[in-house]
Amino acid sequence: MTQHFRNAEKVHPAATLYATEEKAGKLDRREFLTRATALGVTAPAAYGLLGLSSPAKAEAHATSGGTLRMQMETKALKDPRLFDWSEMGNFARGWLEYLVEYNGDGSLRGMLLESWEANEDATEFTLNVRPGVTWNNGDAFTAEDVARNITGWCDSSVEGNSMAARMSSLIDADTGMAREGAITVVDDLTVKLTLNAPDITVIVGMADYPASIVHSSYAGGDPSVNPIGTGPYLPTQNDVGVKQILVKNTDHTWWGTEVYGGPYLDSIEYIDYGTDPSAFLAAAESGEIDATYQTTGDFVDIFDAIGFNKTEAITSATLAIRFNQLQEPFDNVEVRRAMQLAVDNSVILELGYNGLGTTAENHHVCPIHPEYAELAPLVVDPDGAAAAIAEAGHADTEFELISIDDAWQAASCDAVAAQIRDAGINIKRTVLPGSTFWNDWTKYPFSATEWNMRPLGVQVLALAYKSGVAWNETAFANAEFDALLARAMSIENAEARSEVMAEIETIMQNEGVLIQPYWRSLYRHTAAGVMGADMHPTFEHHHYKWWIEA
Amino acid sequence: MLRFLASRILTMILTALCLTFIVFFLTNLGPNLEKVAKSELGARITDAEVESWLTRNGYMQPVVLRYGEWLGVVPGFTHEADDGAVTGRCIDAETPAEVAPTFCGVLQGDWGYSTVFRRDVSEIVARGLGLTGKLMFWVMLVMVPGALLIGVLAGMREGSRTDRTLSTLSIVTTATPEYVSGVVFITVFASSAVGLKWLNGSATSAMDDITFANFTLPVLTIALYGMGYIARMTRASMTEVMTAQYIRTARLKGVSFPNIVMKHALRNALIAPFTVIMLQFPWLLNGVVIVETLFNYKGFGWTLVEAAGNNDIELLLGVSVVSVLVVLITQLISDIGYVYLNPRIRIS
Numbered sequence: 001m002t003q004h005f006r007n008a009e010k011v012h013p014a015a016t017l018y019a020t021e022e023k024a025g026k027l028d029r030r031e032f033l034t035r036a037t038a039l040g041v042t043a044p045a046a047y048g049l050l051g052l053s054s055p056a057k058a059e060a061h062a063t064s065g066g067t068l069r070m071q072m073e074t075k076a077l078k079d080p081r082l083f084d085w086s087e088m089g090n091f092a093r094g095w096l097e098y099l100v101e102y103n104g105d106g107s108l109r110g111m112l113l114e115s116w117e118a119n120e121d122a123t124e125f126t127l128n129v130r131p132g133v134t135w136n137n138g139d140a141f142t143a144e145d146v147a148r149n150i151t152g153w154c155d156s157s158v159e160g161n162s163m164a165a166r167m168s169s170l171i172d173a174d175t176g177m178a179r180e181g182a183i184t185v186v187d188d189l190t191v192k193l194t195l196n197a198p199d200i201t202v203i204v205g206m207a208d209y210p211a212s213i214v215h216s217s218y219a220g221g222d223p224s225v226n227p228i229g230t231g232p233y234l235p236t237q238n239d240v241g242v243k244q245i246l247v248k249n250t251d252h253t254w255w256g257t258e259v260y261g262g263p264y265l266d267s268i269e270y271i272d273y274g275t276d277p278s279a280f281l282a283a284a285e286s287g288e289i290d291a292t293y294q295t296t297g298d299f300v301d302i303f304d305a306i307g308f309n310k311t312e313a314i315t316s317a318t319l320a321i322r323f324n325q326l327q328e329p330f331d332n333v334e335v336r337r338a339m340q341l342a343v344d345n346s347v348i349l350e351l352g353y354n355g356l357g358t359t360a361e362n363h364h365v366c367p368i369h370p371e372y373a374e375l376a377p378l379v380v381d382p383d384g385a386a387a388a389i390a391e392a393g394h395a396d397t398e399f400e401l402i403s404i405d406d407a408w409q410a411a412s413c414d415a416v417a418a419q420i421r422d423a424g425i426n427i428k429r430t431v432l433p434g435s436t437f438w439n440d441w442t443k444y445p446f447s448a449t450e451w452n453m454r455p456l457g458v459q460v461l462a463l464a465y466k467s468g469v470a471w472n473e474t475a476f477a478n479a480e481f482d483a484l485l486a487r488a489m490s491i492e493n494a495e496a497r498s499e500v501m502a503e504i505e506t507i508m509q510n511e512g513v514l515i516q517p518y519w520r521s522l523y524r525h526t527a528a529g530v531m532g533a534d535m536h537p538t539f540e541h542h543h544y545k546w547w548i549e550a
Numbered sequence: 551m552l553r554f555l556a557s558r559i560l561t562m563i564l565t566a567l568c569l570t571f572i573v574f575f576l577t578n579l580g581p582n583l584e585k586v587a588k589s590e591l592g593a594r595i596t597d598a599e600v601e602s603w604l605t606r607n608g609y610m611q612p613v614v615l616r617y618g619e620w621l622g623v624v625p626g627f628t629h630e631a632d633d634g635a636v637t638g639r640c641i642d643a644e645t646p647a648e649v650a651p652t653f654c655g656v657l658q659g660d661w662g663y664s665t666v667f668r669r670d671v672s673e674i675v676a677r678g679l680g681l682t683g684k685l686m687f688w689v690m691l692v693m694v695p696g697a698l699l700i701g702v703l704a705g706m707r708e709g710s711r712t713d714r715t716l717s718t719l720s721i722v723t724t725a726t727p728e729y730v731s732g733v734v735f736i737t738v739f740a741s742s743a744v745g746l747k748w749l750n751g752s753a754t755s756a757m758d759d760i761t762f763a764n765f766t767l768p769v770l771t772i773a774l775y776g777m778g779y780i781a782r783m784t785r786a787s788m789t790e791v792m793t794a795q796y797i798r799t800a801r802l803k804g805v806s807f808p809n810i811v812m813k814h815a816l817r818n819a820l821i822a823p824f825t826v827i828m829l830q831f832p833w834l835l836n837g838v839v840i841v842e843t844l845f846n847y848k849g850f851g852w853t854l855v856e857a858a859g860n861n862d863i864e865l866l867l868g869v870s871v872v873s874v875l876v877v878l879i880t881q882l883i884s885d886i887g888y889v890y891l892n893p894r895i896r897i898s
Contacts, residue, residue: 241667286750439588
């Protein structure tokens, strides 16, 4: 593995601090890796700070060739900035690459960026573009391309552009566009970002799936129509709801071959089997697929039993059973709190997800996040819940809990509804097919949404609960929360940040924003001989690492 | 004959018109349109934005007018924005406003655009029909000869042990709906639960390459359901023929039993099943919806489910038109075929 140790010579002082924290046991190793690499320290150097050597790579004996068929919902592509599904990013990932890559061990490594450095207080980032990268049409990949893409992400006038929330420290609040002087092209291979406040999440945000790097000729719409990108594969078939195929691009020299190795597979087929896991099972037993996209609930054991290999990713992925605060009767905080009171999260974990995870505390910050602060345990009080509902004047109201029609999300919601019903509150369950559910997911009064993990605790809060952001499905708008969150985003030290987080988490609980029963582990099953296609905590498919044993 | 054909075709057109208008009306109800706007622009748009999008794209016109546009008898909707840019029904990236035709509906061969699959409706419907055609071909190949054989065997000696066994079998298969038999078949023949694993429980790979393993279960699931019904009809018709005077005469003349069945009874006994078989086509469309969804075979039935689930207006209309045509054309064939089988019937 070739790595450039430019950064290692000048390790960011905060990274050294993190290393001390890690050794003192205040920071766990994966969080240390995420945070240190986010500041521009390379993974081997970060391991070095801990006195460890980087884990050896298993790909030395990888064999080339073959086709891997994976079950995945094949969704229609759109402008990458508007991607709202990991699946879209994963298909496009074949030819559209990212600046940085988040790895299963919690570290970040450079893809189209060779390295990056942060200044002392994380308000200035220098991005070093990887030399020798070309687009598959022959154009050279330069700092201009990086700057143009980042500028595009900052355009918050584009309806549904979730990258704007991730790049908020580069955006001028008045114009909704990139701030003058925020993105500077220093030379052909260097871009400098100047933030308006310290923001430790900028680089991490560039690894998220809507952050695909597109060519200057790209003008919106489906990127597979004219697939100019830097990646090693090309889309040859894109049938929404049926099948998507990536084939190795033999006319293009991929930069990564000499840096990270691969790509090994000749082609990758994504086949759509809808949302029903029993269809995935039938496909696996019929030999139609080599890997699942994700295995959930009961099916984890069943897939084990039919001889597929299990890979696991421990994550802060979760199910947010949230209230929309604009909709009656959930505009009343007492109603929301009462609903939370009626539900015992550990029971939901057991019934809804077979206990394959850990219980959560209704504030969407996970113990594996570095800034997590432990609060007093949640109280479960069904009688109190019924009394509060009656007091709010909803004793006879029939509530409705909406979920998507799939195994574990529906089961979890059933369990939640059952507990609410046991408390003596009227509630009915509505299960919508996946195709209709997502049309209105931010609008339902009371429904469940699957949230993937983000490496830092502040990220998901900024993405989902900050006032007015694109994915704020709770309609939660709390000035105090916003202010505290902004403060947390600027605090480098994990311990100091967790003090602010304690306040944030308390607000989340007191405002009754959501019932968040558990953090789940993610599983993928692969057929014998499939290598490197391990489950990734944020569902990323790193195609170039995949291979099939000959 | 020509008059008969003309009246049949007229009925067909009228039925298609009525049906598509009903589908059009239902898919264009207010809340459904709002859903369309939101799936195009994103879920978080305001009601004002929904309204402006619907106005800009011509959804706010009266339903009858819009139905006319879809048909291609009313000029396609156009909208001039404040900056002078003209958009409209017949205008897209490849055909700018200057060259765009005035009419673009079904009559002009423009079936519209599927919002779910991001393709032309005609392309999606053709793909679905192709796949379902293959499925139907194999279903017919299994079902028709199988059913006739069972029916004739059961009907040639009414009340015999063969008759009772085969009749029971037929009733059982007909009484079992596809969504039950399909699941049972998958469990028994395709899953590790029973352990036989002879066949595939998913027909997705059959879309590219049909094999015995991946296509048997879906074909069998549909075929068995229809087979029992046709067999019962054939048996009834056969028993009736076998009691006819001329059969008795033949027996008294000393003609051998196999000869009586093959040469004298069979042709007369097949008239009734012929109609039933043709009537099965529309019924099979029913089964196709269930079986294709169950086995993940992305044909016509599956397309219908996806279109309905996503309120994909133009795709749903396309699917309805094709369904009407399939039903009425098979009826037409059955009426004409009847004449050839039974010379006593004259069309006029």
